[in-house]
Amino acid sequence: DVLRYAKVRSACVSHLDPRYRLDVFETPPASGYDFVGYNGCGRFSEDISWTSVQSDSSIGQTFIKKVPISAPPDPGVMKSLSMHGKMVVVGCGSEKVDAAIALLGLKETRIACYNSPLGQTVSGPSVEVDRLLDLLEGQDNAIFIREVPTGNVAYH
Numbered sequence: 001d002v003l004r005y006a007k008v009r010s011a012c013v014s015h016l017d018p019r020y021r022l023d024v025f026e027t028p029p030a031s032g033y034d035f036v037g038y039n040g041c042g043r044f045s046e047d048i049s050w051t052s053v054q055s056d057s058s059i060g061q062t063f064i065k066k067v068p069i070s071a072p073p074d075p076g077v078m079k080s081l082s083m084h085g086k087m088v089v090v091g092c093g094s095e096k097v098d099a100a101i102a103l104l105g106l107k108e109t110r111i112a113c114y115n116s117p118l119g120q121t122v123s124g125p126s127v128e129v130d131r132l133l134d135l136l137e138g139q140d141n142a143i144f145i146r147e148v149p150t151g152n153v154a155y156h
Contacts, residue, residue, distance in 0.1 A: 023074055
């Protein structure tokens with residue numbers, strides 16, 4: 001699912017800005033949708049195609065709606081994705097990063113690249129990544145942290 005939602009984010013990023021989020025649905029929401037992801041097997045694949053034209057057939061589709069970040073959650077949402085992302089390199093082991101992510105209950109933040117035994121690239125929504133960094137710095141104020149400039153689009 002992480003890869004599936006990363007592809008939603010990547011495919012739609014040119015249409016959005018940080019004031020919005022992507023709400024992802026398995027069936028068309030009653031309030032309409034902005035994008036449709038197509039795939040014959042119901043998953044995103046490398047050759048995913050996107051359209052803003054609405055279709056009657058929902059087989060193998062995921063419906064994506066652009067909503068203001070402050071809008072209340074829709075009960076039918078499979079996943080809600082922030083478009084304001086951040087990537088950072090942290091100087092510690094992956095076990096420490098994974099434990100901190102689990103402790104905080106972060107939903108979209110992950111180790112995006114295992115660079116070395118003591119160096120990881122972390123990617124996720126800015127709000128979640130900032131919480132993670134606060135915790136890691138609280139545990140070790142000498143920890144190496146460097147933000148990776150991505151234009152607020154976090155992926156790897």
